[in-house]
Amino acid sequence: MLLAHRYWFVALVGLLIVALTACGGGNAAPTATPTQAAAAPTRTPRPTRPPEPTATPRPSPTVASTQSGQLALVDIGPLATYRHASGVFRIDVPNNWTLQDNSSPDELLLIWTDPTGNGAILVNIFEDSRSFTDSQLVDLLNTFLEDRFGNQPDFLYEDPRPQNDGSQLVVWSYTATAGNNIKATMLGNSFVEQRGNKISILTTLVPDEQFDTLRSQTDKIINTYAIDSSAALGGGTTIGGGNTSGGGLAPVEIGQLRTYSHPSGVFSLDLPVNWTLTDNSRPGELILVWTDPSNNAAIIVDVLEDRTQYSNDQLVDKLVTFLKNSFGNQPDFFYEDPLPQNDGSILIVWGYTSTASNNIQASMLGNSFIEQRGNKVAVLTTLVPEDQFDTLIDKTNEIINTYRINPDARVP
Numbered sequence: 001m002l003l004a005h006r007y008w009f010v011a012l013v014g015l016l017i018v019a020l021t022a023c024g025g026g027n028a029a030p031t032a033t034p035t036q037a038a039a040a041p042t043r044t045p046r047p048t049r050p051p052e053p054t055a056t057p058r059p060s061p062t063v064a065s066t067q068s069g070q071l072a073l074v075d076i077g078p079l080a081t082y083r084h085a086s087g088v089f090r091i092d093v094p095n096n097w098t099l100q101d102n103s104s105p106d107e108l109l110l111i112w113t114d115p116t117g118n119g120a121i122l123v124n125i126f127e128d129s130r131s132f133t134d135s136q137l138v139d140l141l142n143t144f145l146e147d148r149f150g151n152q153p154d155f156l157y158e159d160p161r162p163q164n165d166g167s168q169l170v171v172w173s174y175t176a177t178a179g180n181n182i183k184a185t186m187l188g189n190s191f192v193e194q195r196g197n198k199i200s201i202l203t204t205l206v207p208d209e210q211f212d213t214l215r216s217q218t219d220k221i222i223n224t225y226a227i228d229s230s231a232a233l234g235g236g237t238t239i240g241g242g243n244t245s246g247g248g249l250a251p252v253e254i255g256q257l258r259t260y261s262h263p264s265g266v267f268s269l270d271l272p273v274n275w276t277l278t279d280n281s282r283p284g285e286l287i288l289v290w291t292d293p294s295n296n297a298a299i300i301v302d303v304l305e306d307r308t309q310y311s312n313d314q315l316v317d318k319l320v321t322f323l324k325n326s327f328g329n330q331p332d333f334f335y336e337d338p339l340p341q342n343d344g345s346i347l348i349v350w351g352y353t354s355t356a357s358n359n360i361q362a363s364m365l366g367n368s369f370i371e372q373r374g375n376k377v378a379v380l381t382t383l384v385p386e387d388q389f390d391t392l393i394d395k396t397n398e399i400i401n402t403y404r405i406n407p408d409a410r411v412p
Helices: 006-025 134-149 208-222 312-327 386-400
Strands: 079-083 089-094 098-101 107-113 120-127 168-177 183-195 198-207 257-261 267-272 276-279 285-291 298-305 346-355 361-373 376-385
Touching (some): 089 107, 089 120, 089 208, 134 168, 134 183, 183 208, 267 298, 267 386, 312 346, 312 376, 361 386
Antiparallel strands (some): 098 107, 107 120, 120 198, 168 183, 183 198, 257 267, 276 285, 285 298, 346 361, 361 376
C-alpha cells in the first residue's frame, strides 16, 4: 500500500507515467484497436483520420487541507466496484473519490484521490511479452523508486515482501511538506505483479500517521483488485482471436443497423444492434470500439480535437506512423499506399496475422480512414477476417457511409 501527500502526489503521478513507459510500456497499441491480422487490401468508402495519442496530462492537485496543525483525515466513503472499459482490471474504490485517467494507448494509468487530497489509489498497467522473475519485478520497481524519488527528503524503501497472491510488496516513504510548512511522512505501498503479458503496479498513498487508522479499509480495497490477463489493453479482448468454426474463424455476425449518436453530438454512425460497445474515451478524445458477438470483427471510432490544419500528406504520415507504432511488431504486418476517397478522407489498408485461442491463424484486414473536419481529426476503422471480407463488404460499406462528424460539436 502507498501513502502519499497531495503535494508530492503531483510529482509521483507525473513520474509514474514516465517511469513505467520507459520500464516496459514498449510498443504503442492503437488508441482502441484490438489485435488484428494481416491480409489483402480492401476498398471501403468513408473516412476519418486517426488522431495521434494525446499528451498525457499531469495532475496538479490542490494543497491538502489541515486541521489543528495536522493533515486532514483521509475520507474513505462506501466502496463501489470500478471496472475498466477494456476489461483488464477491476477494483473497489470509495464512491466519494475523484478519478483522473491519464492512460495512453499502450498504458493504463488511473488515479483516485480522496476529498481532502491526502490519500490516493493508483493503478498502472502495461504489456510486456517477456516473463519476469519475482526478483526482476522487484528490481524494476526498486529502480523506479530510486530514480524517481531517491532525491526526496528522508527517502527509503524496505525489502520486498512476497504476498499470498504472488505479487511483491515494497513499502517506501519520504517526508513531504504541506503548503503551510507542516511536514508529514508519506507512506507508499506498491504491489508489483505480472499476469500473463500484463505488468501491474497497484499503489495506495496515505500519511504515515494515519496508516494504522486506515489500514483495514485500504486492505479491503487492495484485496478487491483483479486483473484479466486475456483482455486487451486497448479495449476489449483480441479481435480475430474469438470464436472458431470448422477450422477457421466463426462468421462475423452483423445484425440490423441502428443509428448511434454520441451524446456530445460529435459523430453519428449506423451500427449493428447485436454488437457490443466498449467506450475507452478520455478528456479531449473519443475512443469507441464495437465488437461483433463472435469477437472476430470490430468498428472503431477515434476523434481528437486539433486546431492545426494538416495537408493530406501530413495526415497520411500521421496515420502511417500510428499504424507502424501500433502494429509494426505483429506477424506479417503490412500497409498499402494511401487511397484518396471521394469525400476527402484518405484510406490506408493494412493487416497482419492473428492467432486464435485454439492456435488457428487468420489474416485480419484493417481499413483505416483518416480525415480532418474543422478542428476534429478522426479515424474510422473496420476490422474483419480477410477470408470474410468479400462476404461482408456490402454491409461494412453501408455502415461506413453513414458516418458523420459534426465539426461544431465539442469533444468532452
